[in-house]
Amino acid sequence: MIRTALIALALTAASPALAGPLTVAPHLASHMVLQQGKPAQFRGGGAQPGEAVSVSFGTATATARADAQGNWQVTLPALPSGQSGAVTIRAASGGSLQLDDVVTGDVWLCSGQSNMDLPVSGSANPDRTARESAGLPIRLLKVKRTAEAKPARDIVPELTWSRAAPDNLGGFSAACWHMAREILRNDPKTPLGLIHAAWGGSTIEDWMSPAALRSTGASPEQLAWLDRYAADPAGALTAAVTATDRWAEQADPGSAGAAWAAPGFDDSGWDRIAVPGQWERSGIDGLGGYDGIMWFRTGITLTAAELGEGKDVVLQLGRIDERDRVWINGVPVGAQLVAAEQRSYRIPAGVLRAGENSIAVRVIDEMGGGGFSGPADALALVLPGGARKPLAGSWRYRRSTADSAWKEAPPAIPWSMPRGLAMAWNGMIGPLAGTGLRGIAWYQGESNTSRASGYAAALRTWRTSWRAHFADPALPVVIVQLPGYGPRSPRPIDAPWAQLREAQRVVANEDPTTGLAVAIDLGIATDIHPAHKDVVGERMGQEALRVAYGKAVPPAPQPVRATRTREGIEITLRSSEGLAVMGAVEPVGFELCEANGACRFARAIVRDQRVLVIDDGRPASMVRYAWQGSPAINLYARSGLPVVPFRLEIAAD
The missing domain is CATH 2.60.120.260 (Galactose-binding domain-like)
Known part of the structure; x- marks a missing residue:
C-alpha cells in the first residue's frame, strides 16, 4: 500500500502541472490604450506547456506557444490609429479571456519622485480638475509602489486601466494629468493612455536596472548586497545593521x-x-x-x-x-x-x-x-x-x-526604497517591458541634489536604458527641470539645486528628442511640493508636443555662447520670440565668476536676443544665471516661459 502511494506520488511529481485559468499580465486590461504605430505585446499564464495561444484585436492576429510553465507571450504587429474594440485571447485547449473597450492612441509613462507622484487631490484646484475630466479620451493606469530586490514578472496596479473620471482622478499624478490636457488641446480626438509609476523621495538610482547601474560604475559590493538581500532578507538586514553600528562607532x-x-x-x-x-x-x-x-x-x-x-x-x-x-x-x-x-x-x-x-x-x-x-x-x-x-x-x-x-560613507543599503538601487525598477518599470510608448515624462532629482555632480552621467544612462527597455532608441523624453526651492542668499553660492538643474539642462540639450520643461519660476522657497501642477503640466505638454509630435512650440530660451566685448560679457540666447524683463528695467540673477570659483553678482541689460552683463573691470571666466536654490528671476521669453538657469564658460577674446 505504501509502495503504491509512493509510485503515484513520483508519477505526479514527474508530470507537468495542470494549467489553471488563462491569465493576462496586470498591465494589460480592459479600457487600456495600446500605442498606435507600434507592435503590441501580450503575455500571461495559465496555458498548457507548449500549447498554442492566439491574440486577436481587430484584423490583427498572432499566435505563439506557451513555455514549460504555461507562460505565454504573443506580439501583434504595429497597430493602426483609430482602432477600438475587444482583445480576445484563446488557448488551443479552449480557454479564453477578453479585454473590452481597448483603443489605440498614444501612451505616456510618467515617472519620478514626489512632485510627479503628487496626486490631483493634493494639488491646486482638485475639485475643478476632477470635474473637467468627465468625457475626455484619457485612460489611466497607476502602478502601486512596489520595491523588489530582484526583477518582478508583473506590476501591482493601484488603479487598473480605467477611463478618466471625477471619481478616480483624485489619486492620479497631477503633473502627468495636466500634461495630457495640454497634448489633448492640440489633438482632441486621439486617445491618451497615462501610466503613473512614481515614488516620493526616490533617487534616480532607484529607477535604474542593475545592468544600467553597473555601466555607471555603481559599486559591485553594493549590487552584491542587493543580491544577498534578495536571497536572505533577514540575514542581510542583520549584517547591515551590524556594519552600520561599527561604522557609527568610528x-x-x-x-x-x-x-x-x-x-x-x-x-x-x-x-x-x-x-x-x-x-x-x-x-x-x-x-x-x-x-x-x-x-x-x-x-x-x-x-x-x-x-x-x-x-x-x-x-x-x-x-x-x-x-x-x-x-x-x-x-x-x-x-x-x-x-x-x-x-x-x-x-x-x-x-x-x-x-x-x-x-x-x-x-x-x-x-x-x-x-x-x-x-x-x-x-x-x-x-x-x-x-x-x-x-x-x-x-x-x-x-x-x-x-x-565623515571619512567614509556608512555601509550602503541598496534595498532601501526610496534611496536604494534598482528597487523601483525591479518592481514598477521592468515588468512593463513590451509596452509601446509615445514618450516618457520624468520629474525627479530632488533626492539627488546632495550628489549633483554625478547626476548628468546617471541621467544619460537612465535615458538610454529606458529607451532600450521599451525598444525605441529615440523614444521622446520630457524632463522637468527642478523649480526654485530652499533659502535665498544675499551672496552668490554654488547651490546643489542649481548644479542639478544644470545637469538636466546639459543632458536635455544633447538629444533632439529630449525636452526640458523649465519650472524655475514655479517653486516655493519653503515648500518642496508646490501645489500648482497645472502650469508645470502645461509646460510638460508643450515640450511633449515639440519633441514627440514635431509641433512648432517655442522652448524656453537657452544660452548659446558667452563672449567678451568692450562693454562686458555678451550672452547670446536661443529664443524665437525675443526677451522681456518683467517688473523692472534690468534683469536680475546674473553672476560673474573667476577661475578660482569666486563669484559676484553683476548688472545686466537686455538687447533683443542678447544679454549684456556689464563689465566691472575684474577677472571673469564664467557667467551664471539663476544659480541659487530659490533665485530671484525676472527674465522671460515674450511667450511667458522663463530663461533657463545656466552656467557658461566665457569664450576667449
Whole structure:
C-alpha cells in the first residue's frame, strides 16, 4: 500500500502541472490604450506547456506557444490609429479571456519622485480638475509602489486601466494629468493612455536596472548586497545593521560606547525640537540643509501596574529618515535602515522599569529630509493590553557629525526604497517591458541634489536604458527641470539645486528628442511640493508636443555662447520670440565668476536676443544665471516661459 502511494506520488511529481485559468499580465486590461504605430505585446499564464495561444484585436492576429510553465507571450504587429474594440485571447485547449473597450492612441509613462507622484487631490484646484475630466479620451493606469530586490514578472496596479473620471482622478499624478490636457488641446480626438509609476523621495538610482547601474560604475559590493538581500532578507538586514553600528562607532562620538544613550547621561544642555518632524523643516538655524548624524532623547514615566507582569511592550516610532538605532535605558532594542519602514520594536521584559525611563534614538541621514516622519499618533509605547502612551512632543536633540566630516560613507543599503538601487525598477518599470510608448515624462532629482555632480552621467544612462527597455532608441523624453526651492542668499553660492538643474539642462540639450520643461519660476522657497501642477503640466505638454509630435512650440530660451566685448560679457540666447524683463528695467540673477570659483553678482541689460552683463573691470571666466536654490528671476521669453538657469564658460577674446 505504501509502495503504491509512493509510485503515484513520483508519477505526479514527474508530470507537468495542470494549467489553471488563462491569465493576462496586470498591465494589460480592459479600457487600456495600446500605442498606435507600434507592435503590441501580450503575455500571461495559465496555458498548457507548449500549447498554442492566439491574440486577436481587430484584423490583427498572432499566435505563439506557451513555455514549460504555461507562460505565454504573443506580439501583434504595429497597430493602426483609430482602432477600438475587444482583445480576445484563446488557448488551443479552449480557454479564453477578453479585454473590452481597448483603443489605440498614444501612451505616456510618467515617472519620478514626489512632485510627479503628487496626486490631483493634493494639488491646486482638485475639485475643478476632477470635474473637467468627465468625457475626455484619457485612460489611466497607476502602478502601486512596489520595491523588489530582484526583477518582478508583473506590476501591482493601484488603479487598473480605467477611463478618466471625477471619481478616480483624485489619486492620479497631477503633473502627468495636466500634461495630457495640454497634448489633448492640440489633438482632441486621439486617445491618451497615462501610466503613473512614481515614488516620493526616490533617487534616480532607484529607477535604474542593475545592468544600467553597473555601466555607471555603481559599486559591485553594493549590487552584491542587493543580491544577498534578495536571497536572505533577514540575514542581510542583520549584517547591515551590524556594519552600520561599527561604522557609527568610528564616525560618531555619541555612539562610542553608546555614551549618549546611557540612562544617566546629562542631556540638559541639548536643545529641544518637535517630534515627529523632519529637522530640515523645523525652522531651526543650522538644520535647513543638514545631512549627518542626529541624536534625540526623551523620557517616559511608567507605573508597575502599566508594565504588567513581565510582559513585552512595543515601541512604535512611525517612519524615520533614514537609519535609526534605538536604546531604552541604555539597552539597544531595535534598528532599521530603510526610511519607508514603520518602526515597531518589541522591548523585552525587564528593560523598562517603574518610574522614569530614557529613550535615545540615533538617526543617520545621508540625503534629503531627516528625522521622524510621523504622523504624531504613530509614536507611542504600546503597553500590555493595548493601552498607548503617546511619545510625540518636545524631545531633546543634538547634532553629531555632518556627512562632510565623515571619512567614509556608512555601509550602503541598496534595498532601501526610496534611496536604494534598482528597487523601483525591479518592481514598477521592468515588468512593463513590451509596452509601446509615445514618450516618457520624468520629474525627479530632488533626492539627488546632495550628489549633483554625478547626476548628468546617471541621467544619460537612465535615458538610454529606458529607451532600450521599451525598444525605441529615440523614444521622446520630457524632463522637468527642478523649480526654485530652499533659502535665498544675499551672496552668490554654488547651490546643489542649481548644479542639478544644470545637469538636466546639459543632458536635455544633447538629444533632439529630449525636452526640458523649465519650472524655475514655479517653486516655493519653503515648500518642496508646490501645489500648482497645472502650469508645470502645461509646460510638460508643450515640450511633449515639440519633441514627440514635431509641433512648432517655442522652448524656453537657452544660452548659446558667452563672449567678451568692450562693454562686458555678451550672452547670446536661443529664443524665437525675443526677451522681456518683467517688473523692472534690468534683469536680475546674473553672476560673474573667476577661475578660482569666486563669484559676484553683476548688472545686466537686455538687447533683443542678447544679454549684456556689464563689465566691472575684474577677472571673469564664467557667467551664471539663476544659480541659487530659490533665485530671484525676472527674465522671460515674450511667450511667458522663463530663461533657463545656466552656467557658461566665457569664450576667449
